[in-house]
Amino acid sequence: MNDKKLTPRSENYSEWYNQLVLRAELADYAPVRGCMVVRPYGWSLWENIQDALDSRFKATGHVNAAFPLFIPMSFLEKEKEHVEGFSPELAVVTIGGGVELEEPLIVRPTSETIIGYMYSKWIQSYRDLPVLINQWGNVVRWEMRTRLFLRTLEFYWQEGHTAHATAEEGEIETRQMLDIYTDFAVNEAAVPVIPGRKSETEKFAGAVRSYTIEAMMGDTKALQAGTSHNLGQNFAKAFEIQYLDENNTLQYCWTTSWGLSTRFIGAIIMTHGDDQGLILPPRLAPIQVVIVPIFRKDEEQEAVMAAVDKVKAELADFRVKVDDRMEVTPGFKFNEWELRGVPLRIEIGPKDVANHSVALARRDIPGREGKSFVPQANLAQTVGDLLETIQASLLVKATQFRDENIFEPKDYEEFKAIINRGGWCYVWWKPNAENEAKIKEETKATLRCIPLDQPGGKGQCIYSGEEATEKAYFAKAY
RNA sequence: CGGGGUGUAGCGCAGUCGGCCAGCGCGCCGCGUUUGGGACGCGGAGGUCGGCGGUUCAAGUCCGCCCACCCCGACCA
Known part of the structure; x- marks a missing residue:
């Protein structure tokens, strides 16, 4: 841990991940098992994720609200599958103010029930529909094994909850939000994802249908990065959310829910990170550009700092940090900001002052290859273009990596071999929960999703050999 | 919950057969020299040895119980 270099990914991927999260100061372990503290740098990243999502939610007519952290235990029991799915991981409050509660409260693991209860009060008529509410908050799920960001007892997320007049509208909303997640992942985070449907086994407890965006991490394992x-x-x-339609007939609403959590930070880390550390997509990076001044003597310092100030002012439209610490050397700073994933570094030294230039170093291209020397004139344009280039090339690189690790096995033997050495399998699949369970038992791989984008036609199911009309992705997952 | 492991300075660790002042590296503080890829010297600060109990003239060290955390499995955004 005190070694200067991170454990290389090839040596121990999860060790690399843990060290990176701690040393980049994204998060730290809390004094409660399985809980994390999101540190300012990590939270700032989360805020940028929030902004990108929230603006998309607002643009599609959603509004934000806040519902309670505590939910009466009985609420959960109203939906059979829901309670079965969540009861093993509930935190339950039985005492309040020193007095035993009449009814235990659960700390929300998700808010369908309490929001459903409120919707039943608020919705009377078709004129009240649709209701399109999102909530930013935290939830608690008492997991057995935890990992920073990927699975903690408490995590932060947004959960959207909508109510509609028809089944069609509900499905359209569900799919719209999946599209929004996809757009966010690809265009803001440069994380290529495969949008698809979850199998019966994998779907949300209480849902009719679940959709997911699945991303491939640097170790080829799959990560569910958002769900609708x-x-x-x-x-x-279950909650009698009813409305009167145009014909004065009482109807049940059609509801949806969709969520994306701080887990997504894990997705960013494991999609782009390298052995040097984190690599953040410019659009989400808390610091897009770090400026490192370099000088030897006092007289150099003055000239260099003047140039630094000028450059910083020129780059006012970007998130810029000047690292003017005197107690560490430039080389140390280079390594530290690379560890922390800042997409672009600007070095300004005496030579640059003399030449009216700066040195630029791209985080996504290590070493001399990623370094260039450019004039100070028109620097905002140069930097803007370069950040766009970095954003685009991160996506290309991640997409290439993903595609190189997706295979189409001819038979189940080959399937097992691929899963075993790491990789995704794209195969014909005839839905069957038992076979799905057997595959999981035999290979540890799960059905990640049935992608929306289907080739059409028919084929033989990879497991049963029966005729199948859809293809699916199988992989080991986080 | 099953299996494995670890608790000694902020972090990483050493501490032999129980022995008198508990140590090393990093980090931290001060001063000076340094600064274009993880600088160096000198001087400092910092400890309920996870907790409780026991054995003993004497416990970081031996014994018992408890607690916490980490890793590997069964469940999951």
């Missing part, structure tokens, strides 16, 4: 659920009328019936 069509809840049908399950929760509407």
Whole structure:
């Protein structure tokens, strides 16, 4: 841990991940098992994620609200699958103010129930629909094994909850939000994802249909990076969310829910990071450009710092940090900001002052190859273009890596071999929960999703050999 | 919950057969020299040895119980 270099990914991927999260100061372990503290740098990244998502939610007519952290235990029990899915991981409050509660409260693991309860009060008529509310908050799920960002007892997320008049509208909303997640992942985070449907086994407890965006991490394992659920009328019936339609007939609403969590930070880390550390996509990076001044003598310092100030002012439209610490050397700073994933570094030294230039170093291209010397004139344009280039090339690189690790095995033997050495399998699949369970048992791989983008036609199911009309992705997952 | 491991300075660790002042590296503080890829010298600060109990003239060290955390499995955004 005190070694200057991170454990290389090839040596121990999860060790690399843990060290990176701690040393980049994204998060730290809290004094409670399985809980994390999101440090300012990590939270700033999360805020940028929030902004990117929130603006998309607002643009599609959603509004934000806040619902309670505590939910009456009985609420959860109203939806059968929901309670079965969540009861093993609930935190339950039985005492309040020193007095035993009449009814235990659970700390929300998700808010379908309490929001459903409120919707039943608020919705009377078709004129009240649709209801399109999102909430930014935290939830608690008492997981057995935890990893920073990827799975903690408490995590931060947004959960959207909508109610609609028809099944079609519900499905359209569900899919719209999946599209938004996809757009966010690809265009803001440069994380290529495969949008698809979850199998019956993998779907959300209480949903009719679940959709997911699946991303491939640097070790080829899959990560569910966001989900969108069509809840049908399950929760509407459980909570009597009803409305009168145009014909004065009482109808149950059709509801949806969709969420994306701080887990996504894990996705960014494991999609772009290298052995040197984190690599952040410019659009989400808390610091897009770090300026490192370099000088030997006092007289150099003055001239260099004047140039630094000028450059910083020129780059006012970007998130810029000047690292003017005197107690560490430039070389130390280079390594530290690379560890922390800042996309672009500007070095300004006496030579640059003399030449009216700066040195630029791209985080995504290590070493001399990623370094260039450019004039100070018109620097904002240069930097803007370069950040766009970096953003684009991160996506290209990640997409290439993903595609190189997706295979189409001819038979189940080959399937097992691929899963075993790491990689995704794209195969014909005839839906069957038992076979899915057997595959999981035999290979540890799960059905990640049935992609929306289907080739059409028919083929033989990879496991049963039966005729199948859809293809699916299988992989080991986080 | 099952298996494995670890608790000694902020972090990483050493501490032999129980022995008198508990140490090393990094980090931290001060001063000076340094600064274009992880600088160096000198001087300092910092400890309920996870907790409780026991054995003993004497416990970081031996014994018992407890607690916490980490890793590997079964569950999951």
